[in-house]
Amino acid sequence: MTIVEIPGSKSITARALFLAAAAEGSTVLRRPLLSDDSEGFAEGLRALGYRIDQQPGVWTVEGRPAGPAVAEADVFCRDGATTARFLPALVSAGRGTFRFDASAQMRRRPLGPLTGALRELGVDLTHEQAEGHHPLTVRADGIKGGALTLDAGLSSQFLTALLLTGPLTADGLDITVSDLVSVPYVEMTLAMMRRFGNDARRVGDTFHVPAQPYRATDYLIEPDASTASYFLAAAALTGRTVTIPGLGSDSLQGDIRFAEVLRQMGAEVSLSADSVTVTGPERLRGITVNMRDISDTVPTLAAIAPFGDGPVRIEDVYNTRVKECDRLAACEQNLRAMGVRVSTGRDWIEIHPGQPHAAAIACHGDHRIAMSFSVTALRTPGGVTLDDPACVRKTFPGFHEALSALRAEWQL
Numbered sequence: 001m002t003i004v005e006i007p008g009s010k011s012i013t014a015r016a017l018f019l020a021a022a023a024e025g026s027t028v029l030r031r032p033l034l035s036d037d038s039e040g041f042a043e044g045l046r047a048l049g050y051r052i053d054q055q056p057g058v059w060t061v062e063g064r065p066a067g068p069a070v071a072e073a074d075v076f077c078r079d080g081a082t083t084a085r086f087l088p089a090l091v092s093a094g095r096g097t098f099r100f101d102a103s104a105q106m107r108r109r110p111l112g113p114l115t116g117a118l119r120e121l122g123v124d125l126t127h128e129q130a131e132g133h134h135p136l137t138v139r140a141d142g143i144k145g146g147a148l149t150l151d152a153g154l155s156s157q158f159l160t161a162l163l164l165t166g167p168l169t170a171d172g173l174d175i176t177v178s179d180l181v182s183v184p185y186v187e188m189t190l191a192m193m194r195r196f197g198n199d200a201r202r203v204g205d206t207f208h209v210p211a212q213p214y215r216a217t218d219y220l221i222e223p224d225a226s227t228a229s230y231f232l233a234a235a236a237l238t239g240r241t242v243t244i245p246g247l248g249s250d251s252l253q254g255d256i257r258f259a260e261v262l263r264q265m266g267a268e269v270s271l272s273a274d275s276v277t278v279t280g281p282e283r284l285r286g287i288t289v290n291m292r293d294i295s296d297t298v299p300t301l302a303a304i305a306p307f308g309d310g311p312v313r314i315e316d317v318y319n320t321r322v323k324e325c326d327r328l329a330a331c332e333q334n335l336r337a338m339g340v341r342v343s344t345g346r347d348w349i350e351i352h353p354g355q356p357h358a359a360a361i362a363c364h365g366d367h368r369i370a371m372s373f374s375v376t377a378l379r380t381p382g383g384v385t386l387d388d389p390a391c392v393r394k395t396f397p398g399f400h401e402a403l404s405a406l407r408a409e410w411q412l
C-alpha cells in the first residue's frame with residue numbers, strides 16, 4: 001500500500017482567501033495550496049491592498065469588509081479562472097477603479113454571464129477588447145443588491161463569484177440560475193460561506209444570500225480531490241493500492257466521486273470519513289458515465305480508458321471545451337496520437353480499448369492534460385513526452401516528482 005500526500009485544494013484555497021479578505025477580523029488558513037493559481041489569487045488580493053502573511057503551511061489574512069484598501073489597482077490573474085472570476089466580483093462591492101487582465105489562455109475563456117450580472121446590479125464595468133472577456137475595468141461604488149438571473153451553463157464559477165459577493169452588498173442577493181454545471185462546487189461555496197458566518201441557501205433554482213457579514217475563522221484546507229484523481233487512477237491502472245489521507249466521504253469536493261467511477265470500472269474502493277483507498281483490478285471495465293458534476297476528472301478517466309475491456313463513454317461535459325483548453329479535443333488528439341480509437345460529439349467522448357503506443361503529447365498549456373497522460377505513460381511501452389511539462393505548476397508544481405516516486409516504488 002502506498003500513501004500519497006496530496007497538496008491543498010485549489011478551489012477551497014481560492015474561496016478561503018476571498019472569504020478571509022471579506023471577513024471582519026484576521027483569518028488563519030492552514031495547509032493552503034502552493035501553486036500558480038493560489039499564489040496568483042493571493043497576489044491579486046495584495047495588489048488590492050489586502051494584507052496576507054504567508055508562512056510555510058499557514059497564511060494569515062487581515063479582513064477588510066469594506067473592500068480593497070486602495071482606490072486604484074491593476075490585477076493580473078495569470079491562468080486562474082477562480083482569480084479572474086472571483087476578484088472582479090469582490091471589488092465591485094467596494095469603491096475604486098480596478099483593472100483586471102489575464103494570460104492569453106484565460107483571456108479566451110468566457111466571463112460574459114458574470115460581467116453581465118454585475119452590470120445588471122448597477123456595476124460600471126467595461127471590457128477593453130472582446131465583450132465578455134479579459135481585460136476589463138470595474139469602476140466600483142458598492143452594490144445595493146436585489147434579484148437577478150444567471151446562465152451558469154458554461155461555468156459554475158459565475159454563480160460562486162456572485163454568491164461570495166452577496167453578503168458584501170447592502171440588501172443581499174437572490175440569484176436564479178439556469179443550466180447549472182459543476183453543482184458540487186456551488187455546494188462547496190455555500191458550505192464555506194456558512195463557516196464564515198453567512199447563511200446563504202438554495203431553494204430550487206434560486207439562491208438567497210443575506211447581507212450578513214462574514215466573520216474571520218481558523219480554516220484547515222483539505223487536499224485537492226482533482227489532484228488525487230491522478231494517483232487513484234495510477235493505482236487503478238497498475239493493480240496497485242494507493243491511500244490518500246485527509247480526503248474522504250466528509251470532503252467538500254465533488255471530485256472525490258472519481259473514486260466511485262473507478263469502483264464502477266472494477267477497482268476496489270474504500271472510503272472513510274477522511275481517507276480514500278483504491279486498489280486496481282486485474283482488468284478495468286468499460287463504462288458509460290455522466291461527469292457533469294466532476295468534469296475536471298474527465299481527462300483523468302480518458303487517459304486510463306483505453307485499458308478497459310470495453311468502450312468508456314463520458315457524457316454531458318460540454319463545458320470541458322472552455323477550460324484551460326478544449327479538453328475533449330485535446331483528449332481526442334492525444335489518444336489518437338497513441339493509436340487509440342476515439343470519437344467525440346458536442347458534449348461527449350467515447351474511447352475504445354487498445355494498447356496505447358509511445359507518443360508526443362500536446363498539453364495545450366493545460367495541467368490536467370499533462371498530468372492525465374503522465375498516468376497513461378505508466379502502462380505505455382516507451383512512455384510519453386510532454387511538450388509543456390511545467391504547465392502542472394497551475395495546481396501541483398511537484399507532480400512529476402510525486403509520480404516518479406510512485407514509479408520507483410512500484411518498479412515501473
Ligand SMILES: O=C(O)C1=C[C@@H](OP(=O)(O)O)[C@@H](O)[C@H](O)C1
Binds near residue numbers: 010185319
Ligand atoms: O469553482 C471552482 O473552484 C471550480 C469550478 C469548476 O469550474 P466550472 O464551474 O467552470 O466547471 C472546476 O472545473 C474548476 O477547476 C474549479
Ligand SMILES: C=C(OP(=O)(O)O)C(=O)O
Binds near residue numbers: 080081296324
Ligand atoms: C478548470 C480548471 O481550472 P480553473 O479554476 O482555471 O477553471 C481546472 O483546474 O481544471
